[in-house]
Amino acid sequence: xxxxxxxxxxxxxxxxxxxxxxxxxxxxxxxxxxxxxxxxxxxxxxxxxxxxxxxxxxxxxxxxxxxxxxxxxxxxxxxxxxxxxxxxxxxxxxxxxxxxxxxxxxxxxxxxxxxxxxxxxxxxxxxxxxxxxxxxxxxxxxxxxxxxxxxxxxxxxxxxxxxxxxxxxxxxxxxxxxxxxxxxxxxxxxxxxxxxxxxxxxxxxxxxxxxxxxxxxxxxxxxxxxxxxxxxxxxxxxxxxxxxxxxxxxxxxxxxxxxxxxxxxxxxxxxxxxxxxxxxxxxxxxxxxxxxxxxxxxxxxxxxxxxxxxxxxxxxxxxxxxxxxxxxxxxxxxxxxxxxxxxxxxxxxxxxxxxxxxxxxxxxxxxxxxxxxxxxxxxxxxxxxx
Amino acid sequence: xxxxxxxxxxxxxxxxxxxxxxxxxxxxxxxxxxxxxxxxxxxxxxxxxxxxxxxxxxxxxxxxxxxxxxxxxxxxxxxxxxxxxxxxxxxxxxxxxxxxxxxxxxxxxxxxxxxxxxxxxxxxxxxxxxxxxxxxxxxxxxxxxxxxxxxxxxxxxxxxxxxxxxxxxxxxxxxxxxxxxxxxxxxxxxxxxxxxxxxxxxxxxxxxxxxxxxxxxxxxxxxxxxxxxxxxxxxxxxxxxxxxxxxxxxxxxxxxxxxxxxxxxxxxxxxxxxxxxxxxxxxxxxxxxxxxxxxxxxxxxxxxxxxxxxxxxxxxxxxx
Numbered sequence: 001x002x003x004x005x006x007x008x009x010x011x012x013x014x015x016x017x018x019x020x021x022x023x024x025x026x027x028x029x030x031x032x033x034x035x036x037x038x039x040x041x042x043x044x045x046x047x048x049x050x051x052x053x054x055x056x057x058x059x060x061x062x063x064x065x066x067x068x069x070x071x072x073x074x075x076x077x078x079x080x081x082x083x084x085x086x087x088x089x090x091x092x093x094x095x096x097x098x099x100x101x102x103x104x105x106x107x108x109x110x111x112x113x114x115x116x117x118x119x120x121x122x123x124x125x126x127x128x129x130x131x132x133x134x135x136x137x138x139x140x141x142x143x144x145x146x147x148x149x150x151x152x153x154x155x156x157x158x159x160x161x162x163x164x165x166x167x168x169x170x171x172x173x174x175x176x177x178x179x180x181x182x183x184x185x186x187x188x189x190x191x192x193x194x195x196x197x198x199x200x201x202x203x204x205x206x207x208x209x210x211x212x213x214x215x216x217x218x219x220x221x222x223x224x225x226x227x228x229x230x231x232x233x234x235x236x237x238x239x240x241x242x243x244x245x246x247x248x249x250x251x252x253x254x255x256x257x258x259x260x261x262x263x264x265x266x267x268x269x270x271x272x273x274x275x276x277x278x279x280x281x282x283x284x285x286x287x288x289x290x291x292x293x294x295x296x297x298x299x300x301x302x303x304x305x306x307x308x309x310x311x312x313x314x315x316x317x318x319x320x321x322x323x324x325x326x327x328x329x330x331x332x333x334x335x336x337x338x339x340x341x342x343x344x345x346x347x348x349x350x351x352x353x354x355x356x357x358x359x360x361x362x363x364x365x366x367x368x369x370x371x372x373x374x375x376x377x378x379x380x381x382x383x384x385x386x
Numbered sequence: 387x388x389x390x391x392x393x394x395x396x397x398x399x400x401x402x403x404x405x406x407x408x409x410x411x412x413x414x415x416x417x418x419x420x421x422x423x424x425x426x427x428x429x430x431x432x433x434x435x436x437x438x439x440x441x442x443x444x445x446x447x448x449x450x451x452x453x454x455x456x457x458x459x460x461x462x463x464x465x466x467x468x469x470x471x472x473x474x475x476x477x478x479x480x481x482x483x484x485x486x487x488x489x490x491x492x493x494x495x496x497x498x499x500x501x502x503x504x505x506x507x508x509x510x511x512x513x514x515x516x517x518x519x520x521x522x523x524x525x526x527x528x529x530x531x532x533x534x535x536x537x538x539x540x541x542x543x544x545x546x547x548x549x550x551x552x553x554x555x556x557x558x559x560x561x562x563x564x565x566x567x568x569x570x571x572x573x574x575x576x577x578x579x580x581x582x583x584x585x586x587x588x589x590x591x592x593x594x595x596x597x598x599x600x601x602x603x604x605x606x607x608x609x610x611x612x613x614x615x616x617x618x619x620x621x622x623x624x625x626x627x628x629x630x631x632x633x634x635x636x637x638x639x640x641x642x643x644x645x646x647x648x649x650x651x652x653x654x655x656x657x658x659x660x661x662x663x664x665x666x667x668x669x670x671x672x673x674x675x676x677x678x679x680x681x682x683x684x685x686x687x688x689x690x691x692x693x694x695x696x697x698x699x700x701x702x703x704x705x706x
Contacts (some may be wrong), residue, residue, distance in 0.1 A: 036613055036643035038451045039482055044492035063426045068452040071503070076494035094427055168417075171430040171464030176507055180459065183506045184499055291425050322424035 001025055003083075004371050005048050007073060009057030011066040012343050015090065015360060016056040022364035028053075032069060040065065042072045048082040052371050054190075055085065056363075059093025060319060060342040067093055067177070071184040078185030086188040086370065087181060090341035090359060091317045095195040096289070097172045178202035190366060192341055192359060193288045193316040208376050210362055212288075212316040212339055213242075217249055219337060219357050220284065224312060230282035231255050235299035243286040253277070257299045272302050279307035290315040290338065293324040297331040304332040317341050318354075325351045390471060392692050393436055395461060397445025399454040400664050403478065403681055404444040410685030416441075420457055428453065430460045436470040440692050442513075443473065444684070447481025448640065448663040455481055455500065459507040466508030474511040474691060475504055476684060478662035479638045483518035484610075486525075501525035513687055515662055515680060516609050516637040531697050533687055535637040535660050536565070537704035538678050540572055542658060543605060546676070547633055553603040554578050554629075558620045566607045578604070580620050593623045600628035611636040611659060614645040618652035631655045638662050639675075646672045682706060 007028040008016025020027045029045040055077070057070040070087060077085050174196075181189065182205055189207040194200065200207040220227050231253045234243035240256055247254040255276025283303045285296050296313045303311050311333045318338025320328075328336055329351055337355045338344060344356045362379060369376050393416040396404035408415050417433030443465070445458040458475060465473050485496035497519075504512065505528055512530045517523065523530040543550050554576040557566035563579055570577040578597025604624040611617055611634070621632040632654050639659025641649075646668055649657050657672075659665065660680040669675045686705040690697050 037640045038449070038642070039485070039496070040452060041485075042494050042496075043490070048492065061426065062452075064428060064450075064452045064456040068455065071499060072494045072496050075496070075499045076492055079488065079495060080492040168434075169432040169436075169464055169468045171432070171460045172467070173428075173460050173463065176459060176463040179506045180503045183502045291423075319425050321426070 001368070001371060003051050004054070004367075005046065005051045005082075006054045006056065006367070007044075007077075009055060009066060009069055009073065011061055011069075012056065012058040012090070012340075014343065014345075015058070015340060015363075018358070018360035019056060019088075019364045019367065022360055023368060030073070032073075034065075040069050040072055042069065042076050044073070044076050044080060048077050048080050050081065050083045053077045053082040053085045054088055054367055056088040056090070058091045058342055059089060059095075060091055063093045071180060074181070074184040074186050084187045085185055086190060086367075087186045088190045088363060088367070090192050090339075090363065091319070092191045092194055092199070094173045094177045095199060097174050097196065174199055175202045188370070190363070190370070192339075192362075195288055208366060208370070210366055210376075211380055212341075212359065212362075213246060213249075214379075215339065215357055215359065215362060216286065216314050216316075216337075217246060219314065220246075220250065223337075223355075224282065224284065226282070227284075228252065230284055231276065231278050233257065233276070233278070233283050233285050233299065233303065235285050235287055235295045239287050242288060246286055253281075255283070257302055272298065274302050274306050278303055280309050282310045283308040283312065285311065285313040285315075285333075287313070287315050289317045289319060290324065290336070291319045292322045293320065293327050293336075296336070297327050297333065300331050300333045310334050312337065315339075318344060318347065320347050328353055390438060390440055392688065393434075393439045393441045393470075394688070395432075395441065395443045395465075397443060397454060397458055397461065399449055399457075400444065400446040400478070400662075402664060402666070403446070403661055403684075406661075406679065406681035407444060407476075407685045407688065410682055411689055418461065420461075422453075428457050428460055430457065430464050432461075432464050432468060436465050436468050438469065438471045441465045441470040441473045442476050442688050444476040444478070446478045446663055447483075448479055451481045455503075459503055462504070462507040462509050472510045473508060474513060474688070475509040476513045476688065477504075478515050478660075478680065478684065479640070480514045480517055480522065483522060486519050486522055497522050498525045511691065513684070513691065515660070515683070518609055531687060531691070533683055533697075534701055535678065535680060535683075536569060536572075537700075537702060538660065538680060538683060539569060539607070539635050539637075539658075541704050542635065542678050543569075543573065546658075547603065547605065549603045549631070550575075550605070553605050554597070554599050556580060556597075556599065556604050556606045556620065556624065558582070558606050558608050558616050562608050565609060569607055575605075576602075580623060582616065582619075593619055595623055595627055599624050602629055604629040604632045606632065606634040607636075608634070609637045610640060611638070611657065612640045612645070613643045614641065614648045614652070614657075617654065617657070618648045621653040625653045634658065635678075636660075639665055639668075641665060641668055649674055 005028040006020045007030050010032045031043040033041045035041050055073050074085050192210045193212045194209050232243050232247040233255045234240045235257055237258045255278055257274050260271045260273045300311050312335050313333050314337045316339050336353050339359045340356050341359050348354050366376055394408045395416050395418050398420050419431045421429045443461050462473050482496040482500045515533045516535050517532050555566050555570035556578045557563045558580050559582055567577050578599055581594040583592045617634050624632050633656050634654055635658045656674050656676055658676045660678045682705040687697055
């Protein structure tokens with residue numbers, strides 16, 4: 001391939017290496033480091049003038065450091081006269097937008113507790129408490145944790161300043177992230193299984209959102225015996241669409257787990273409801289992100305209680321933060337299959353239930369097509385990729 | 387209802403400074419919670435209404451620079467989407483200020499990138515102190531007030547350096563000559579310059595002193611002390627040339643890496659830095675470190691910006 005340069009960010013060098021070797025090009029030579037004051041330093045060691053540049057950086061590990069590195073790399077290539085810079089972001093950072101704060105049990109907080117903002121809190125990166133926190137409406141969330149901490153700090157705060165009941169404002173960083181990537185100089189974004197498909201609309205530049213679905217289908221066909229008789233399960237209502245698409249393609253049964261808040265007396269009590277038949281069947285949970293993996297382990301528990309014979313979970317982005325790995329190990333899930341959009345080597349060492357499928361082929365093919373100006377839409381539903 | 391009052395938000399990089407500034411102005415800090423999710427993403431919650439208010443967010447470029455920068459951007463953006471009238475990013479130590487030019491092939495101009503990001507996030511105004519290169523002001527499309535530590539430094543020299551009248555102001559490199567000569571002029575002192583030859587970043591190979599420091603108190607003036615290799619070498623050179631004592635006065639004490647060990651083992655009498663970057667923990671293990679409180683200047687700048695008064699008074703005066 002001519003006039004193409006592929007750079008790998010420091011978040012996931014292995015994936016970049018795989019993509020480059022599939023395209024039969026050498027990875028571009030760049031030195032990525034940090035100065036002693038922790039500023040990110042990027043040195044591009046080969047010419048990118050009038051080249052088609054692809055920068056592969058996943059949103060994992062130290063998300064902010066990696067994002068900054070990506071931005072500086074984009075900017076460096078851009079001011080070094082690259083013809084086009086494409087940011088390849090397999091796992092998009094800040095893709096989940098918290099819409100409202102939730103308590104520990106999942107109930108939304110309509111207003112902030114009176115003494116919630118005593119001053120200023122900050123969890124330093126080094127000392128995250130064991131309570132995993134995720135921005136989605138998981139069981140546990142930062143506000144639950146933060147508020148719990150505030151409540152512990154005593155309710156003798158006689159401050160009446162919060163009594164006006166201001167509904168506090170949570171930053172939604174989606175547009176911001178989109179804008180800063182654009183302002184760094186990216187001409188094109190490539191990502192996979194965005195949590196919200198609407199996220200594409202935050203960008204003013206083309207975004208190719210690839211699907212992990214063909215790879216998941218391939219994995220199911222090849223690795224799960226008697227998959228035709230298994231049931232595809234969505235662990236929450238939000239992922240139903242994703243799961244039904246796979247169930248339709250494979251002509252399989254479908255089940256759904258959803259949270260229910262019916263009891264009038266206990267509005268905060270939630271019940272998990274299973275819709276569909278799973279007794280004595282193999283269940284395949286489908287989701288896009290496993291972060292603290294609360295959702296899938298909780299879903300697996302319900303499936304187990306309802307007599308599922310075997311439980312698989314297939315997930316695109318296995319971020320596995322906090323004590324996700326321990327949680328999976330302790331759960332009734334038999335196997336968790338994640339893609340390598342996020343480095344999995346470390347996770348594989350600690351969890352025997354984990355299996356990994358490659359996303360490099362799909363990204364390599366997409367890069368090839370974009371570089372040659374071919375259609376990418378063929379990748380959205382190919383069944384027998386490579 | 388709308389009061390267009392000052393709201394000061396503290397970024398997590400330097401809460402102490404923000405508290406000092408808020409105290410000077412006489413208001414409480416506004417409520418904000420900054421957390422990190424377990425997947426290391428930053429989460430910001432603004433705890434009170436900022437609609438139609440004049441918001442100031444104080445965040446220094448230090449510590450985990452990228453985390454702090456993202457936090458600043460998210461806070462700006464959150465206030466923006468919450469309909470703040472005006473958002474001023476107060477960045478005492480501007481991050482990535484030294485990556486300000488394309489000095490090699492394909493070197494990134496990260497300072498420009500940071501400037502763009504801050505503008506894109508929605509800041510209407512930027513206040514900073516002693517930019518490494520004042521040209522960075524031109525990277526922004528919004529007004530930038532670049533305040534100077536110089537008045538505070540002059541005050542410190544006059545009050546805390548007993549032998550200052552027998553002193554000589556030294557610039558540790560050619561780039562800082564202008565800053566140093568300005569101070570020398572104000573104090574009516576002599577001036578000397580150290581020329582350094584650099585072969586690698588953060589490493590100095592040879593130093594040449596221009597000027598006379600024999601039997602004088604050398605006061606080294608610079609804008610940044612990072613790994614402090616330059617300062618230690620400068621102090622050594624000055625001592626060799628007969629300086630009785632060597633003070634160093636620096637605007638931003640980043641003090642990264644082995645800086646503290648280097649200072650402790652150096653010929654420096656004292657290293658004076660402003661509190662644009664937190665260094666209380668470092669003071670505990672380094673008795674040579676001293677602080678100039680810069681919060682009055684910031685507070686006054688915020689007050690004047692809010693009231694639409696001129697800020698240029700602060701370029702030559704240090705408020706109490």
